[in-house]
Amino acid sequence: xxxxxxxxxxxxxxxxxPQYLGGLVxxxxxxxxxxxxxxxxxxxxxxxx
Amino acid sequence: MLLRPRRxxxxxxxxxxxxxxxxxxxxxxxxxxxxxxxGEWDTVVDFVIxxxxxxxxxxxxxxxCRTDRDLGWxxxxxxxxxxxxxxxxxxxxxxxxxxxxxxxxxxxxxxxxGYTTTGLYLMQDLDHIAHGLNxxxxxxxxxxxxxxxxxALTFLFKGAAGAYTVYVGEGKDERLLPxxxxxxxxxxxxxxxxxxxxxxxxxxxxxxxxxxxVRAVLHGLWVYMGAWSTxxxxxQSYNTFYYHSLAYELxxxxxxxxxSFNFALHWAVWTGKRREVVRNIETLSFAVTLSLTVLVAxxxxxxxxxxxxxxxxxxxxxxxxxxxxxxxxxxxxxxxAWVTQWGPIGLMVTTIAMAIGASACSTGGGIKGIRMGVxxxxxxxxxxxxxxxxxxxxxxxxxxxxxxxxxDSLVRTTxxxxxxxxxxxxxxxxxxxxxxxDFLEAAYEGVSAASNTGLSCGxxxxxxxxxxxxxxxxxxxxxxxxxxxVFALGGYAFAMVRGRR
Amino acid sequence: xxxxxxxxxxxxxILAVNLLIALVPGCAHAAASGVAPRTSxxxxxxPAEFDGEAVAFTGEVIGESMERGDMAxxxxxxxxxxxxxxxxxxxxxxxxxxxxxWIPAEAASTVVTFGDHAHEGDVVRISGTFNAACPEHGGxxxxxxxxxxxxxxxxxxxxxxxxxxxxxxxVLSMAALVAFLADxxxxxxxxxRGM
Numbered sequence: 001x002x003x004x005x006x007x008x009x010x011x012x013x014x015x016x017x018p019q020y021l022g023g024l025v026x027x028x029x030x031x032x033x034x035x036x037x038x039x040x041x042x043x044x045x046x047x048x049x
Numbered sequence: 050m051l052l053r054p055r056r057x058x059x060x061x062x063x064x065x066x067x068x069x070x071x072x073x074x075x076x077x078x079x080x081x082x083x084x085x086x087x088g089e090w091d092t093v094v095d096f097v098i099x100x101x102x103x104x105x106x107x108x109x110x111x112x113x114c115r116t117d118r119d120l121g122w123x124x125x126x127x128x129x130x131x132x133x134x135x136x137x138x139x140x141x142x143x144x145x146x147x148x149x150x151x152x153x154x155x156x157x158x159x160x161x162x163g164y165t166t167t168g169l170y171l172m173q174d175l176d177h178i179a180h181g182l183n184x185x186x187x188x189x190x191x192x193x194x195x196x197x198x199x200x201a202l203t204f205l206f207k208g209a210a211g212a213y214t215v216y217v218g219e220g221k222d223e224r225l226l227p228x229x230x231x232x233x234x235x236x237x238x239x240x241x242x243x244x245x246x247x248x249x250x251x252x253x254x255x256x257x258x259x260x261x262x263v264r265a266v267l268h269g270l271w272v273y274m275g276a277w278s279t280x281x282x283x284x285q286s287y288n289t290f291y292y293h294s295l296a297y298e299l300x301x302x303x304x305x306x307x308x309s310f311n312f313a314l315h316w317a318v319w320t321g322k323r324r325e326v327v328r329n330i331e332t333l334s335f336a337v338t339l340s341l342t343v344l345v346a347x348x349x350x351x352x353x354x355x356x357x358x359x360x361x362x363x364x365x366x367x368x369x370x371x372x373x374x375x376x377x378x379x380x381x382x383x384x385x386a387w388v389t390q391w392g393p394i395g396l397m398v399t400t401i402a403m404a405i406g407a408s409a410c411s412t413g414g415g416i417k418g419i420r421m422g423v424x425x426x427x428x429x430x431x432x433x434x435x436x437x438x439x440x441x442x443x444x445x446x447x448x449x450x451x452x453x454x455x456x457d458s459l460v461r462t463t464x465x466x467x468x469x470x471x472x473x474x475x476x477x478x479x480x481x482x483x484x485x486x487d488f489l490e491a492a493y494e495g496v497s498a499a500s501n502t503g504l505s506c507g508x509x510x511x512x513x514x515x516x517x518x519x520x521x522x523x524x525x526x527x528x529x530x531x532x533x534x535v536f537a538l539g540g541y542a543f544a545m546v547r548g549r550r
Numbered sequence: 551x552x553x554x555x556x557x558x559x560x561x562x563x564i565l566a567v568n569l570l571i572a573l574v575p576g577c578a579h580a581a582a583s584g585v586a587p588r589t590s591x592x593x594x595x596x597p598a599e600f601d602g603e604a605v606a607f608t609g610e611v612i613g614e615s616m617e618r619g620d621m622a623x624x625x626x627x628x629x630x631x632x633x634x635x636x637x638x639x640x641x642x643x644x645x646x647x648x649x650x651x652w653i654p655a656e657a658a659s660t661v662v663t664f665g666d667h668a669h670e671g672d673v674v675r676i677s678g679t680f681n682a683a684c685p686e687h688g689g690x691x692x693x694x695x696x697x698x699x700x701x702x703x704x705x706x707x708x709x710x711x712x713x714x715x716x717x718x719x720x721v722l723s724m725a726a727l728v729a730f731l732a733d734x735x736x737x738x739x740x741x742x743r744g745m
Binding site: 102103176179260261285295361511 | 595687
């Protein structure tokens with residue numbers, strides 16, 4: 001565990017955080033697309049029935 | 050054929066199971082501090098008792114099980130499954146001591162449900178429980194989702210070579226980084242950043258919705274934990290229906306789906322491979338099956354006229370189906386409303402979504418997206434082979450972090466586990482029906498338990514027969530650990546009796 | 551024969567029935583306003599039947615009042631813990647059960663005590679319209695109420711520390727300490743043996 005300290009600092013380096021956040025945003029966008037599909041389906045169903 | 054385990058084997062398993070129980074004891078310090086902060090003195094005593102029990106058992110096993118041997122492959126699997134059992138028995142102490150459980154079995158049901166991130170519960174008068182106990186409930190799902198073993202790896206195993214086998218035994222088999230301890234740290238990094246963003250978003254929304262500050266923060270944290278771990282416990286008996294808010298529901302949806310992703314996928318997307326989110330077989334499979342189940346449910350409910358307009362329809366259907374498909378178990382409708390409003394088609398479609406479940410190596414349960422993807426590709430390949438065998442000699446591929454071969458041995462192991470899940474689902478449905486429940490409801494609830502979802506249509510109740518409670522506990526355990534480590538435990542026990550010396 | 555009691559038997563029956571109704575608390579008010587009291591179990595079991603109907607509902611207010619503009623959300627529980635919670639010795643009687651109520655914030659602000667671990671909330675009676683899937687609230691099952699009446703004020707609940715448990719806590723803490731020391735001692739013994 002003690003030996004892993006340098007690697008920890010490696011994972012949590014400052015320059016990596018924008019990339020991490022970018023990844024998080026990408027995931028949210030993917031989810032939003034799924035939501036949009038579901039909403040479209042609801043609108044369609046409202047029209048059909 | 051099977052070798053009888055020797056004393057050394059028992060010692061290794063005892064030692065590492067003990068370490069995990071010590072970890073549970075440390076975990077209980079959080080609810081202990083919570084109860085102290087709110088002056089819930091009787092609950093404080095409950096946790097002192099429980100922590101002491103954990104430490105007595107944990108350090109006792111360390112003192113007794115002295116061995117230098119490292120964890121071998123079979124040890125790891127056995128430790129994974131046995132530690133979950135021991136953790137359930139001991140973790141149930143605070144629940145039982147609170148007086149809100151009908152029996153110790155009920156308490157163990159709730160704790161197994163927590164660790165396996167199922168979310169079914171038997172706790173009574175939830176709306177009057179202590180903050181400390183609520184903290185314990187939610188921490189259980191959070192720890193269970195991360196993997197009790199992942200937690201232990203992070204703090205307690207100190208680089209044991211066999212630690213990897215325990216990690217696999219818990220149903221996670223992706224190596225994010227070369228070393229399993231580093232992998233555990235990467236998992237924590239992803240989890241904690243999401244925690245910071247998600248819990249804050251929920252807490253702020255709660256405040257804006259008229260919650261008192263302390264409650265907004267506690268609920269924000271707890272609902273986040275329930276969503277990320279795809280656990281489904283919520284602080285009130287009304288579950289997430291309590292908030293009556295589109296904003297709260299949308300944030301919960303985002304966290305539920307993110308929590309259902311493979312940790313290796315998170316890591317890939319977070320370290321530059323953003324396109325992975327659309328190329329990955331699991332995210333593709335999830336998108337397809339979620340959209341299909343949403344389509345059927347939406348049309349069925351629109352036809353039945355239960356919900357008045359597109360927005361209402363979207364809010365109810367998407368939320369419930371995301372909750373089911375990610376195997377979370379949050380709901381914004383009453384349990385009986387699944388029967389009285391959603392009806393047979395709604396129940397059936399949601400059951401299918403729950404059965405398929407989330408991604409592999411995530412906090413979620415079910416058959417898993419990767420298996421659905423592999424099976425559908427293998428099926429198409431077989432159809433092609435039958436239709437034009439000369440043209441179908443090339444082995445198919447699929448993309449999961451990198452292009453991988455769809456070879457026969459992979460398809461075989463995929464089918465084996467899938468059949469195990471389907472058999473378990475079927476068994477749950479049949480046994481529930483034998484106990485007098487409506488078949489669809491028994492199937493829905495049984496799949497909910499075995500896929501670790503936690504949505505309930507009313508079958509789960511304190512008045513449920515004890516045998517059914519035991520069956521559900523076993524199903525939750527089997528489902529979460531993906532069968533293998535439980536089979537290993539069974540094999541170990543068998544070998545103790547019948548193995549060759 | 552007293553002239554206070556009308557001679558016509560039909561009227562006598564009507565009067566007698568009304569008297570009986572008036573004697574049943576709660577029922578009098580509801581019957582007087584013509585609104586039938588319902589339980590959460592009934593409403594959830596047959597939502598379509600009660601959709602759009604005027605209902606009266608009595609329950610313990612739990613959690614908090616969530617004010618949104620000049621309206622507020624209250625949650626009323628009409629379960630086995632309506633009058634006493636488990637910490638006060640109420641016997642276990644199943645899950646919580648209740649209804650979400652949308653009511654003017656002013657009426658909601660008359661609620662003093664909210665049910666939680668340390669409190670048994672005010673038991674209040676509301677009457678309003680039940681919605682099986684409220685269009686205004688994303689399809690939520692709720693009751694839109696206009697007024698609220700406190701039936702029984704709530705109170706603080708003390709969860710006294712059980713002396714028996716304290717004994718166990720002490721005994722087990724000592725057992726844990728012994729186990730910890732035993733582990734440390736054996737570890738040190740192995741170290742000094744030069745392993």
